Amino acid sequence: MLLLSGFTFSCLWVFGLGQLEQTELSVTRAMDESAQISCKVSLQDFGKVDIHWYRHKRNQQFEYLMFVRTNYNERTLEGKIKKIEATKDVQTSTSTLKVNFLKKGDEAIYYCAVSSNNIHKIFSKGTKLTVIPSDKRFDSDISPKPTIFYPSIAETNLHKAGTYLCLLEKFFPDVIRVYWKEKDGDKILASKEGNTMKTNDTYMKLSWLTVTEDSMDTEYRCIVKHENNQRGVDKEILFPPINKAFTAIDINPRESVMRCENADETNCKILLDVLQLQVTNTSAFYTYLILFFKSAIHLAFVTFCLFRRAVPCNGQRS
Template identity: 70%
Template structure:
């Protein structure tokens, strides 16, 4: 009976109950500083070894260190205490500390556990350590700033569906997670998204959700997880139901009374901006300026993706033309020599 219980526990550990969570998607530190990366195990298993791995870009996993009780450390690259790891038995959390940071330390770091009964190792999703130059400085507001687009009347009439688009701008670092859900529901919807693109020293990303026409009376949320979100809390950017937007007469009355208020511009054909304004004159000027900028950004982004999709076809076509020309020239020379 005891053996059966142990076997059952091991199976539950591997296939569901033994969960590893690294709360931070990314950690950004400057050269010469120290970085700490946390890993929480649930349920509590205070006597379990926690193993730590590193994976640099396009390289294999490197085994770093493990800890069972309280603390362990090891030298690396000839530096004493380059790697330190601790374990808090009360919270069942292990913390990896990387000291004397160099650019080469930039990588994904993973915690892992394994059970001796099954010999199966389980890894977390990982945290990316980003190492920036010691003198580099960013603005304090490098969190993702959203601009949202509502479905247009033309799209709804033509396709009997509507697309909600969330444009995230001016954030750093590039590690970001975006998902969508209907308000009041925990079910994650299936959006589409573009690649994260660099704009000067920051990044931008597009994510969009298409729903059927009869679902456009619901409220949808675009949830953004990022290292520099205010208060460390995920942003939830709400898209109002279309029927409510269509009934709005005064855009200033549509602003949500929160720190993350949105202003609605020209319902069903426009942009919502994560921004405050002082009066109606400033509102109109700001809206017009933002609308022009965003139209240009979206146009440039779509042109970029179109170029990427057509470039491989152009290369193949060019190679085929060159092959045909070379073959024709070879046949012509053979005919003359004979």
């Protein structure tokens, strides 16, 4: 996972001390531009607290950048005056880090932090900064494009469960958060997801939710958080109850394949190929196990027979 959900490096959560929130999962800017990363601090006496900023580059140690105590601080870095600036806004309890003269080497995950008893620090979850070439051009919309897949008849009949799948593709950058809730619920449900995969210059990701027979009449939401969502609002994809889903897409009761909606031929083929590969690998694995145990039983039987043949009988070998 690109963003750390918790920090175990010089980090301690102290109940009641406060909370740090970096609302942006990622920030993308072109080289030579500036990037701003904000940190909301829910803490009493915010104006008297030092806000620290760190960054973590891939395969490197954490790097301390600077702190801001009053309302402004700056740092010269790599020969650039005001390469990094930090501010504090008491009215909004927010600290903002600004990285200027961007270059590829500035790509990292940036964290804000506050001190606890001058010993430990409380860290936020971080914001990833991506720096792209100045001449790089994308399509006008590089937000996640959803393709939804309903459960198969075979799964619901055989396992008394159903799996909803949400394929998200053609988005940039790669940082994305996907989670599931009931239509009118606030609780985040247990779901699974695949790795984020690169396809040409953009990315794709698969997330799925499996529900039991008792929950098949419930509507669910697949919620997608991404930097380039329209108006910065989390995208929600609504999944109808399983029985209604079958009716809506007019599935033949004899069919046992998974169906997809709002997907072009390429998207369907990508996912169905992945699922087919998983089924093939699983079948091959169990076939191997069966053959292995069969061979083991045969070997044990042959060994037993040879052992009996070698056992003396009344002082004589058989």
